[in-house]
Amino acid sequence: MKTNERPTYSQIAIHAGVSEATVSRVLNGDLKVHPERASRVHAAVEALGYKKNRAATALASGRTGLIAVVIDDDLSVFADPFWATVSSGISRVLLENELQTLLMVASVDKADGPVAHYLEGGEVDGAIFFQLHKHALVRRLSKQGLPVVIAGSPNSNSELIFADTDNFGGAAQATRHLLSLGCQNVATITGDVEASAGLQRLNGYQQAHREVGKIASKALILQGDYTFESGMRLTAQVLETNPEIDGIFAANDLMALGAIRAIEESGRSVPQDVKVVGFDDSVMATNSKPSLTTIRQDIVGLGAAVAELMIASLNGEIVTPRILKTELVIRESA
Amino acid sequence: MKTNERPTYSQIAIHAGVSEATVSRVLNGDLKVHPERASRVHAAVEALGYKKNRAATALASGRTGLIAVVIDDDLSVFADPFWATVSSGISRVLLENELQTLLMVASVDKADGPVAHYLEGGEVDGAIFFQLHKHALVRRLSKQGLPVVIAGSPNSNSELIFADTDNFGGAAQATRHLLSLGCQNVATITGDVEASAGLQRLNGYQQAHREVGKIASKALILQGDYTFESGMRLTAQVLETNPEIDGIFAANDLMALGAIRAIEESGRSVPQDVKVVGFDDSVMATNSKPSLTTIRQDIVGLGAAVAELMIASLNGEIVTPRILKTELVIRESA
DNA sequence: GGTTTCAGTGAAAGCGGTTTCTCGGATACC
């Protein structure tokens, strides 16, 4: 195939006048090598344009330099740029640390599929999972000693390491904003409350109410599914049954836009009659009419945080979950 | 780290009563092994739950089983789910073929960065690039014998292998639709015409005009940049200068939505006064008001096609570019 | 029937690193 005459340790060793063992030590940061010899090695590496062979390193050391990013294809990878953005953040940071990102898009449900097989086969040094519900696989891998980091929160209080946006805080922020604008009856359209993100956003909404001595009425909590359609439908319904509503916090932008549509179709206007806040600060938020007040999360930052946790884990450091702050972006809708 | 007592060839060989060389032959599909011995090997593999060690295979054979997917981070990976979707299509197909997807998000411009280094280092069996303009790197790698496939079209008539949506055909389809609805003055808002996709969509628009004996006036060709804002701004301008316009083909949905906004703000209505067709069939297309008539492209299919081309290349087959058909989705806007 | 092919197989030499083990010399200790 390629007759690339890539130099090997033996060439470096000869060039530097040391043994291969010493070359290895120097290149792996072993401090017990005499500085002068070390610098000779470095010079040789430079001169010959040497680059380590991953396969050989992996075989000899057992470390592959590969981190799997596992995406369940149930996930709406296809509709939502969210995960892609997180991935890019991850990839970038890993790359800076000489690690490669192995992207695995597959059904992870069956804890015995090819993905599981692969991960358990020792082909990667660690695995990053995207917000998943209750996969036994993750636990199992973790128990087996494979460093695992979750992007998003695992919903049980497991010992898994994760990084996540402050869904709770962000939702509270959004709701507080509505309340502070004078809204008396603030409804919420939740996301999937089976998953942690959805639940946390709901909790944040309730928390903001508690802070001002209110209790969010059950009737004002509408279970959506992150789609435009659900936002629109639920809002239309609740406007019928609870016409006193003057504020809505939707767990994502798409549902918020759906809500706005329903509000307008009911003859009311946003933000005069009903104020609306979304979550995500997606592209649509800027361009919608009225533009959407929403909660911005640092998605690339989330990816970076996840990668950093992984790296720390690999280094054997004791790591704790990371929660990323959100930001309220005020536009026209509230 | 892991004391996984994974079986090796030697165990299989003993269990099956053959040599390691024979085990290797069987596992690599060498037909010259006696069927009976072969089945003994397979039985042993089954019994011991054997799984090949990638690193060892890579070291010995020079094939890593890894395909790089290189994404220039200039690209709007962050805003547009398009590339994520393509990636998932790629990853899925590669996985089915025992290949892994290495995701590299980095600046590729400098043909000498870490990415280039990595790809030239023989660490991957092939590389997939996302729609790029004129990178010398791609050519170089290709010349070096590394199988390279482009997702999207390279704009020069190079010998690079690629798969792409039929941008030309789709744009023609869209424009024809407008013309067939009786539009007399159809404008287009282009994407980046420096890149092939943008140019091809413009060409398709012109082709449709030619088919009916018209020539698209220069004044009606507006150079956008795929953003909502550009669609809106350019439309507002052209409505001033060319009020006779009664149809607009935008090179993507976002700009189409921008156009609709501008049209409505000018006091006209869609589709009565001006009809609008977009391109992509994104989520927004369904949910906008009026909903958007647009050109749907099979994005996952594009990913799959790219992966298939890569696999064929790896097998030494002679491959030719693949162009994927588009589909006109008629909704309210035209 | 004897010599050539040839297909099938095993022994063994790598692939390019890492790591253990050993050893010589220098330092420390009594």
Add this chain to the structure above:
DNA sequence: GGTATCCGAGAAACCGCTTTCACTGAAACC
């Protein structure tokens, strides 16, 4: 000054699989 320690460095084994090479017995040929 002699022995016990220690440290830095090299030799060599090893990681698990692929592939060349040589060899065997059988089929093919004259």
